[in-house]
Amino acid sequence: MSGPDPEQFRTFVEEIVAPITAGQRRKVRMRQELLAHLNESFQRELARSIDAQSAADTSIRSFGDPTELRDQLQAAVPLWEHTFHCFINQKETPMSRVLWGLSIVAILIGNLGSFTYREDVYMSGVALLSVMIIRHLYREQNLARRWLGQPRQWLAGAFGIAFGPALVLPALAKIKMTGLHEPAIYIALATGALITLSGVGLVIRHVMSRRVQAA
Amino acid sequence: MASISGDALRGHLETLVLSVLRQGDAHGFEILRRIEQAGSGALSLKEGSLYPALYRMEQAGLIKGEWEDSASTRRGPRRRIYHLTSKGRRRFDEARGEFRQFTTVINTFLGEMA
Numbered sequence: 234m235s236g237p238d239p240e241q242f243r244t245f246v247e248e249i250v251a252p253i254t255a256g257q258r259r260k261v262r263m264r265q266e267l268l269a270h271l272n273e274s275f276q277r278e279l280a281r282s283i284d285a286q287s288a289a290d291t292s293i294r295s296f297g298d299p300t301e302l303r304d305q306l307q308a309a310v311p312l313w314e315h316t317f318h319c320f321i322n323q324k325e326t327p328m329s330r331v332l333w334g335l336s337i338v339a340i341l342i343g344n345l346g347s348f349t350y351r352e353d354v355y356m357s358g359v360a361l362l363s364v365m366i367i368r369h370l371y372r373e374q375n376l377a378r379r380w381l382g383q384p385r386q387w388l389a390g391a392f393g394i395a396f397g398p399a400l401v402l403p404a405l406a407k408i409k410m411t412g413l414h415e416p417a418i419y420i421a422l423a424t425g426a427l428i429t430l431s432g433v434g435l436v437i438r439h440v441m442s443r444r445v446q447a448a
Numbered sequence: 449m450a451s452i453s454g455d456a457l458r459g460h461l462e463t464l465v466l467s468v469l470r471q472g473d474a475h476g477f478e479i480l481r482r483i484e485q486a487g488s489g490a491l492s493l494k495e496g497s498l499y500p501a502l503y504r505m506e507q508a509g510l511i512k513g514e515w516e517d518s519a520s521t522r523r524g525p526r527r528r529i530y531h532l533t534s535k536g537r538r539r540f541d542e543a544r545g546e547f548r549q550f551t552t553v554i555n556t557f558l559g560e561m562a
Contacts, residue, residue, distance in 0.1 A: 249496070262528070266476060266499060269525040273477040274495065297494030305500035311507060 241289055242271045249299045254318050255310040263306060271296065312379065319369060319376055336361035359423040363430045370434030377435055387439035393432020400425025461493070461501045462510075463547065466532065466540040469511060475527040476502060502530060510536035 246267045250260055271292050278288035296302070307315070336358045369375055381389050404422040407413070468474065468482045480498055483491060505511045513528040532540070 263499070265525045266528050267496070269475070269527045270477050270480075270495065270499075272524040273527075295495050297496040302494075302496040302500075305497055306503070309500040309503040309507075 241293070242268055242275075245293055245296075245299065246271070249303050249306065252303060253307050253310065254315050255307075256314055256318060259310065259314070267296075308379070315379060316376060333362075333365055336365055359426060363427055366427065367430050367434040370431060370438050375438065377431075378438075386435050390432045390435030390437075390439060393428045393430075393435065395432075397425045397427070397429025397432060401429060460547075461498070462505060463540065463543040464491075465498075465501060465505065466510065466536055466543065469530060469532040469536070470540060473529050473531040475516070475529050477527075479530065505536070506530075508535075509533055510539050 246264055249267065250263045253260060253263070255263075274292040274295060275285075275288055278291045279285060282288040282291065338358070370377055377386055377389065400421050402425075404418050404425065407418055408422075464483050465479055468479050468486070471482065474482065476498055479502075480493065480495055483493065502511065502513070506513055510533060511530045512533050513530045516527045516529050
């Protein structure tokens, strides 16, 4: 009995499983189960087809659209695991973990520290955290998509763009007019910046996915 | 016979899986084969969409999966064998009752309209 081209099935399964944000153990399990299914399906199709290649193609076709399946599998990952692995276990970009950590430490030091330039440290942390959030929202399997659902992403983004500046602008005006560098002003500024930038990220993500769908 | 697919089938996939596993333990491909067989070709399901359903059901404690014996003589990747838990059995009984009630009510309407 001829076997399927192992690379063809493996590539297909990788296309589905690799972008999923989940623990390695869960992803290994997904890979094994999907591969086992494709192998069985191939054996069934081989009995009906004239050659191994068309049997393999039919097996892949009957399995379904990889993007749709990836979304369904991602939705089946518990939310806590999805959230945890978004920030902790990003094997493909190990620097991300360092940057997430740095931004949070900078915010903590800026917020709790008592040295002269704490606002600078705080703002650096906020800037870094904002970049990381935007970067995360740009990912296909982002948390906003999971929490809000695909269709509501742009709505939440528009809300962020509209509401964020309502915090940023008064805070900037207060700094300019009074020259005060109070933590409360910086917190408002930082929160507003985060909301605005997250909104921009969500809208960009939505536009990008619409363009991909249209293509 | 027109085939039942997409959302119409997805809404009942959990009950179909529970029903199939009542007949005996099975791995993913076998579950699908039994569903297709029982549906006499009227049920058209994208095969991959079975797995997210299985994972959700396992998390909910309705089914339990175990890897097949590694000493198995079968070649290829290992399969995961699923069986029904007592919670799954109860859920199936509930779902069957709800569905019977639903079809009875709908049939009343359809009967009146005919």
